[in-house]
Each structure stands twice: as C-alpha cells, then as structure tokens.
Amino acid sequence: MSTAKAFAATRAEGRAALVGYLPAGFPTVEGSIEALKAMVDAGCDIIEVGLPYSDPVMDGPTIQAAAHQALEGGVHTTDVLRTVEAVAATGTPTVVMTYWNPIERYGVDRFAADLASAGGAGLITPDLTPDSGPEWIAAADARDLDKIFLIAPSSTDERLAMTTAACRGFVYATAVMGVTGARASTSELAGPLVARARRTLEEQGSDLAIGVGLGVSNGQQAAEVASYADAVIVGSAFVRTLLDAQGDRAVGLAALRALTEDLAGGVRRA
Amino acid sequence: MSGTTIEGSYGEFGGRFMPEALIAELDRLTAVWHEAMADADFIGEFDRMLREYAGVPSLLYDATRLSEVAGARILLKREDLNHTGAHKIRNVLGQALLAKRMGKTRMIAETGAGQHGVATATAAAYLGLDCVVYMGELDTKRQALNVARMRLLGAEVRAVASGSRTLKDAINEAIRDWVASVEHTAYCFGTAAGPHPFPAMVRDFCRGIGDEARAQCLERTGTLPDVVTACVGGGSNAIGLFTAFLDDADVRIVGFEAGGEGVDTPRHAATITAGEVGVLHGARTYVLQDADGQTIESHSISAGLDYPGVGPEHAHLAKTGRAEYRPITDTEAMDALALLARTEGIICAIESAHAVAGALKLAKEAPGSTILVNLSGRGDKDMETTTTWFGLGDPAETISSEAAR
Incomplete structure (x- = not known):
C-alpha cells in the first residue's frame, strides 16, 4: 500500500498530509504500536516507524534517547516489521525510516519481501542516497515499495534531479542543514528547496508529493509548512511527549493525541 | 595494486553511505583535494610544513637490543618522534591546508586516544583555524592529559555522552555538527575510514611514512624488509x-x-579478524555488529584502537590476501611495551605496542628476517593506564608484579 494512496486523499481535500514518526520499541514494542495507533486515530495520514540504530548520525538528542531506550529494551528488526504490520492494518500507509546497515544485515531482498508482506509501504533511507543504493532500488521496484530518498538545501541541481527521479511515494525534503529535533521557528531554507524540487519534478513530468521534515513541533509551524509542501513530517515532537510522560502510559498517550490533533489542525488550516 | 576501481571503492568495500546534506560537500572536498594534489605549490607547502614544523622525515631506527631478544632484525619507523608524538600530524597538516584552501574558518575532529584531537588542535593553532574536538566521555577520562593539551592549544573539547561514549560516538557527534556547520567548517577526519574521499585522502597524506621507510630501509640495508607491520584501529598509520x-x-x-x-x-576491537561486512560511518567495511546490524561496542586497552570498524582499503587488502590482519591481546601489547622500554629506552604508545608485539611473534615464526615496524606514537599519553597495568605507582606492587612475570 503506497503512500500515494494517502496523497490522493489529502490532495482531494486540498490539504497537506501529516506524517508522524516514532521508533519501534519505544517505550516498548507494544507501547509503540499503541502509540502509533493513537497517532492514526488522532489524525496522522502516514506513519513512519523508526528502526532504532546504534549510530544514528542524522538524529538529535530526542530521537537518540528514544532509540537508545528501544535498543536497551531489546528491540529487533523483526519487532519493527511486527510494528509495521500492526499499524498498516489500520489502513494507514506505513513506512519504515532506517539507517542502512540493519537492512543490509537483514538482507536487502529479504527485508523488502518481509516489509511487503507486513503491509508496509516502503522505506525512508537517511544515509542511503540513490547512487549508493542500487540493490535497494531493485528490491523495492520488484515489490512496488516506496523509495523515499532525502533532498537537502545543499543538494546540487544534478543531485536533486537524480534523487527526485529515483523516489516513489514522496520526496523527503530536509528543511534545515542539521539533525532531527524540534526547533523554535520553521526554516527559511525549506520553502526554496521545495520550490526547486517542484520545478525539477515538473520537468520530469512527475507530480510526486514533497514532504518536509526536521524541526516542526506544533500546529502553527505545521500550517506554515503545509502552505507550500504536500506533507508535514513530525518526529522529535512526538517522541518528546512520550519521553516527558516518563513512563506514565495514560499521560503519554493523551499528550500524543493532543499534539497530533494540533498538527492535524495545522495541515488543514494552511 | 591498491585495487581502487570506481573512485572511492576498494573492491566490494568503501563507498559513500552518508546523508544527502553532506554529499555536495564531500564532492567538493574530493574535487579540491584532487586539484591540490596536482598543484606543486600545495605539495611544496605540505612538504615544507612536515619538514620544518613536524620533524618529518622521521628516523628509521635499528633496534639492535630488541632484535637480539626477538631473534630477527627489527627496524622501527620512529613516528613517535614527530611533533605531537604520532603519525597523526601528517594527516592533520594536509587536511588543515586543504581547509584553508577551501576557505574554511573552523575545523572539527573526533578523537579516541586524543592523539588525533591534539594533532588537529595543533594544526588549527598553527594555521589560525577555530577548532572543536569531539571525544567520548569515557576517553576523556582515560586520556585526561590529552584533553588538557587540546585545551591549552585553544581547542574546545566536547565530551560525548551518547552511546558507548567512545570513538564511534565521537564520530557520530562530529558528523551531526558537520551537517549543521558544513558551510564554514571542515571535518578533519582522523583515520583512513569513513566516506569517500576520506580513506584515500588520509592515506595519501600519511603515505610519507611508507615512502620514507622504504627508501630508508634500502639505504640502510641495501634491500627491502621481509615484512612491514603496523597496528590497525581505523588504520591510518598502517x-x-x-x-x-x-x-x-x-x-x-x-x-x-x-x-x-x-x-x-x-x-x-579485532574488526577484520572477528567482524562481518557492513556499513559504518559512511563506508562498507568489516564491522563488529550483532545479528540485527547494531554496532557492538569494542574494547581495547588502547583508546586509539578501540573502534568497531576499520578503513575500507584494509578490508579489501585482507579480502584479497595482499595483507594479513592478526589480533594482539591487551596483555601481549603491554608486555611488548615494557620490553621495548627496557631494551631500547623507548616508551611507545599502547597502540604502537600492538605492532611491536606482532613483530615479536613474526620474529619467532621467521627467525633472522627483517621486520619493519611502524612505531606510530609515543607513550606519554598512556602513562596512567601503564602505571595502573604494571602497578608502577606503588613500589611494593611493582616488585611483586615483576616477580610474577
């Protein structure tokens, strides 16, 4: 089930999609499934399940802390697939966000097969660019999985074109030059990047959706980003609600719901 | 022979597994590095700095008393005598000069033992660049002297408290810094690992070690050595x-x-001996990892070798059989360190002691051969570890531990 399904729906409603991220196994495997389902209920259009990794170079302290907690709790790659299966069963397109080594270790083709049979939509690969990922591209193409590569404000025109041409599902635009984490104000680099990507996609005859991630933490920021992007991607702010709840499940879920509703309101206000 | 086919790949190893945000900079760095290496002015300036500032070429020393004990002729390439006390100065002077060429005003670095951090802080002071060094919290404790040296040199040392709080986490944190600061900041990578162009660039800045040693050996002995050896963490000195x-x-x-x-x-931390192929810090190489591909925390008594990955060219040389890689235990390294100190009056770094210990083994296997050892660093920085290991702080304890040997 490609994320294209979600974009068809949100485009019909004339709004941007809300993409919500949590790492699998945080705070526990069952806890993350419950939390992700709560995010679906409260208004996320697409879910990103993070695969916790020991060396997350693109993540700031918040997601590092959650991934660390998940790994300490003994989460395995198979638990990530189980989480995807449970969330995808809600009918909401569900992708995995992962650093590359765990996929290579699991077996690229085997992972693609197991992800597809779990009902997963595809992969977001923060440290795998299309020119370094022929094996993943082949495995994803064989199963119609979404290949969501990142573009950055520093991407050259050539790389931007190469990357958007390789994406399926959506293009992930990193709004800032930096790591994940909530920021006080939205980035001034994101708008121009999305505009460049949009022009490039038009030249390629594609209407692929463009999502913007890194830094969004509230409805107002979501509304700003939704004014020019097809999707607003939120990670650290969701993780933060659960970290702040310090193990109190009811408090954490309530905060998660409240944040989702705020953000879902934002993408509808733009 | 080095097996570089596609640029940045070494057989099946190497490559560039990095966030897109850094790829444009890595491309730019690659281009500037190529251009610099073809520029006689750049090479001339690099050579001048090495000669006049770093004390290079380092000596090739015939370790006759150690050789007698070992039963083979052991030649030591005395990189421990370089300015800042290790081979690392070669790499950092090259990268700092490139940073200036690229118009950067700030250098960041990761460090394990602190040698690369000290070298980077030194080069930054020498060339007038701001400097921030990331160091695992655990290593800042093991290597307090080097932390003080870096600070004295004007660098800011940031202790990294995430993950295993050692070298790999310092690299993670430096990459995070670089993603946000790449416009004005150069990442002075400390070893011949990481994404392209670092493995090749660091190799080229350090290859003077072998070029000099080969010529020195021919001049001294009239022939090439039977074996050349070095310790391997990330693998820059090797x-x-x-x-x-x-x-x-x-x-x-x-x-x-x-x-x-x-x-x-x-x-x-025997990555090639006991690791499996994976991707770490931007390159495909041998990695200490679990069944899920999570990096396993490494251990070594030597902070500079305490890294769960290895440079991709070493992975390739191991795979093709051109080079062999063997493990040396903490105990073997420390015994060799003491033997070298007592036979030659040279206190080497614990990293380098691994190569000395290896040479002693090779000597037993091939008595009478000539073994060239890269003595990559000096041991001052390790005196706290050494003192504890041998019980040197307590005279009574020292005597009993020596009696036990």
Whole structure:
C-alpha cells in the first residue's frame, strides 16, 4: 500500500498530509504500536516507524534517547516489521525510516519481501542516497515499495534531479542543514528547496508529493509548512511527549493525541 | 595494486553511505583535494610544513637490543618522534591546508586516544583555524592529559555522552555538527575510514611514512624488509606504511588489530579478524555488529584502537590476501611495551605496542628476517593506564608484579 494512496486523499481535500514518526520499541514494542495507533486515530495520514540504530548520525538528542531506550529494551528488526504490520492494518500507509546497515544485515531482498508482506509501504533511507543504493532500488521496484530518498538545501541541481527521479511515494525534503529535533521557528531554507524540487519534478513530468521534515513541533509551524509542501513530517515532537510522560502510559498517550490533533489542525488550516 | 576501481571503492568495500546534506560537500572536498594534489605549490607547502614544523622525515631506527631478544632484525619507523608524538600530524597538516584552501574558518575532529584531537588542535593553532574536538566521555577520562593539551592549544573539547561514549560516538557527534556547520567548517577526519574521499585522502597524506621507510630501509640495508607491520584501529598509520610496499610482491604486509581480552571474548576491537561486512560511518567495511546490524561496542586497552570498524582499503587488502590482519591481546601489547622500554629506552604508545608485539611473534615464526615496524606514537599519553597495568605507582606492587612475570 503506497503512500500515494494517502496523497490522493489529502490532495482531494486540498490539504497537506501529516506524517508522524516514532521508533519501534519505544517505550516498548507494544507501547509503540499503541502509540502509533493513537497517532492514526488522532489524525496522522502516514506513519513512519523508526528502526532504532546504534549510530544514528542524522538524529538529535530526542530521537537518540528514544532509540537508545528501544535498543536497551531489546528491540529487533523483526519487532519493527511486527510494528509495521500492526499499524498498516489500520489502513494507514506505513513506512519504515532506517539507517542502512540493519537492512543490509537483514538482507536487502529479504527485508523488502518481509516489509511487503507486513503491509508496509516502503522505506525512508537517511544515509542511503540513490547512487549508493542500487540493490535497494531493485528490491523495492520488484515489490512496488516506496523509495523515499532525502533532498537537502545543499543538494546540487544534478543531485536533486537524480534523487527526485529515483523516489516513489514522496520526496523527503530536509528543511534545515542539521539533525532531527524540534526547533523554535520553521526554516527559511525549506520553502526554496521545495520550490526547486517542484520545478525539477515538473520537468520530469512527475507530480510526486514533497514532504518536509526536521524541526516542526506544533500546529502553527505545521500550517506554515503545509502552505507550500504536500506533507508535514513530525518526529522529535512526538517522541518528546512520550519521553516527558516518563513512563506514565495514560499521560503519554493523551499528550500524543493532543499534539497530533494540533498538527492535524495545522495541515488543514494552511 | 591498491585495487581502487570506481573512485572511492576498494573492491566490494568503501563507498559513500552518508546523508544527502553532506554529499555536495564531500564532492567538493574530493574535487579540491584532487586539484591540490596536482598543484606543486600545495605539495611544496605540505612538504615544507612536515619538514620544518613536524620533524618529518622521521628516523628509521635499528633496534639492535630488541632484535637480539626477538631473534630477527627489527627496524622501527620512529613516528613517535614527530611533533605531537604520532603519525597523526601528517594527516592533520594536509587536511588543515586543504581547509584553508577551501576557505574554511573552523575545523572539527573526533578523537579516541586524543592523539588525533591534539594533532588537529595543533594544526588549527598553527594555521589560525577555530577548532572543536569531539571525544567520548569515557576517553576523556582515560586520556585526561590529552584533553588538557587540546585545551591549552585553544581547542574546545566536547565530551560525548551518547552511546558507548567512545570513538564511534565521537564520530557520530562530529558528523551531526558537520551537517549543521558544513558551510564554514571542515571535518578533519582522523583515520583512513569513513566516506569517500576520506580513506584515500588520509592515506595519501600519511603515505610519507611508507615512502620514507622504504627508501630508508634500502639505504640502510641495501634491500627491502621481509615484512612491514603496523597496528590497525581505523588504520591510518598502517595504510600510510603499507601503501609504499603494495607493489613489492616479496614484502609481506601484516596489520595487528586490538585483540583486547581475546577474540574469543566479547571484549576486543579485532574488526577484520572477528567482524562481518557492513556499513559504518559512511563506508562498507568489516564491522563488529550483532545479528540485527547494531554496532557492538569494542574494547581495547588502547583508546586509539578501540573502534568497531576499520578503513575500507584494509578490508579489501585482507579480502584479497595482499595483507594479513592478526589480533594482539591487551596483555601481549603491554608486555611488548615494557620490553621495548627496557631494551631500547623507548616508551611507545599502547597502540604502537600492538605492532611491536606482532613483530615479536613474526620474529619467532621467521627467525633472522627483517621486520619493519611502524612505531606510530609515543607513550606519554598512556602513562596512567601503564602505571595502573604494571602497578608502577606503588613500589611494593611493582616488585611483586615483576616477580610474577
């Protein structure tokens, strides 16, 4: 089930999609499934399940802390697939966000097969660019999985074109030059990047959706980003609600719901 | 012979597994590096800095008393005598000069033992660049002297408290800094690992070790050594030595990894010996990892070898058989360190002691051969570890531990 399904729906409603991220196994495997389902209920259009990794170079302290907690709790790659299966069963397109080594270790083709049979939509690969990922591209193409590569404000025109041409599902635009984490104000680099990507996609005859991630933490920021992007991607702010709840499940879920509703309101206000 | 086919790949190893945000900069760095290496002015300036500032070429020293004990002729390439006390100065002067060429005003670095951090802080002071060094919290404690040296040199040392709080986490944190600061900041990578162009660039800045040693050996002995050896963590000193000998088919090449408490225990850093192929810090190479591909924390008594990955060219040389890689335990390294100190009056770094210990083994296997060892660093920085290991702080304890040997 490609994320294209979600974009068809949100485009019909004339709004941007809300993409919500949590790492699998945080705070526990069952806890993350419950939390992700709560995010679906409260208004996320697409879910990103993070695969916790020991060396997350693109993540700031918040997601590092959650991934660390998940790994300490003994989460395995198979638990990530189980989480995807449970969330995808809600009918909401569900992708995995992962650093590359765990996929290579699991077996690229085997992972693609197991992800597809779990009902997963595809992969977001923060440290795998299309020119370094022929094996993943082949495995994803064989199963119609979404290949969501990142573009950055520093991407050259050539790389931007190469990357958007390789994406399926959506293009992930990193709004800032930096790591994940909530920021006080939205980035001034994101708008121009999305505009460049949009022009490039038009030249390629594609209407692929463009999502913007890194830094969004509230409805107002979501509304700003939704004014020019097809999707607003939120990670650290969701993780933060659960970290702040310090193990109190009811408090954490309530905060998660409240944040989702705020953000879902934002993408509808733009 | 080094097997570089596509740029940045070494057989199946190497490559560039990095966030898109950094790719444009890595491309730019690659272009500027190529251009600089073809520029006589750049090479001239690099050579001048090495000669007039770093004390290079380092001596090749005939370790006759150690050789007598070992039963083979052991030649030591005295990189421990370089300015800042290790081979690392070669790499940082090259990268700092490139940083200036690229118009950068700030350098960041990761460090394990602190040698690369001290070298980077030194080069930054020498060339007038701001400097921030990331160091695992655990290593800042093991290497407090080097932290003080970096601070004295004007660098800011940031202790990294995430993950295993050692070298790999310092690299993670430096990459995070670089993603946000790339416009004005150069990442002075400390070893011949990481994404392209670092493995090749660091090798080229360090290859003077082998080029000099090869010429010095020919001049001294009239022939090439039978074996060249070095310790291997990430592998910059080793690739710096090995490169000059890759095409000398008769010269055996052996790298010594940190075997820690033994490769049959979980506490070691013998990546090629006991790791499996994976991707770490931007390159495909051998990695200490679990069944899910999570990096396993390495262990070595030597902070500079305490790294769960290894440079991709070493992975390739191991795979093709051109070089061999063998583990040396903490105990073997420390015994060799003491033996070298007592036979030659040289206190080497614990990293380098792994190569000395390896040479002693090779000597037993091939008595009478000539073994060239890269003595990559000096041991002052390790005196706290050494004092504890040998019980040197307490005279009574020292005597009993010596009696036990």
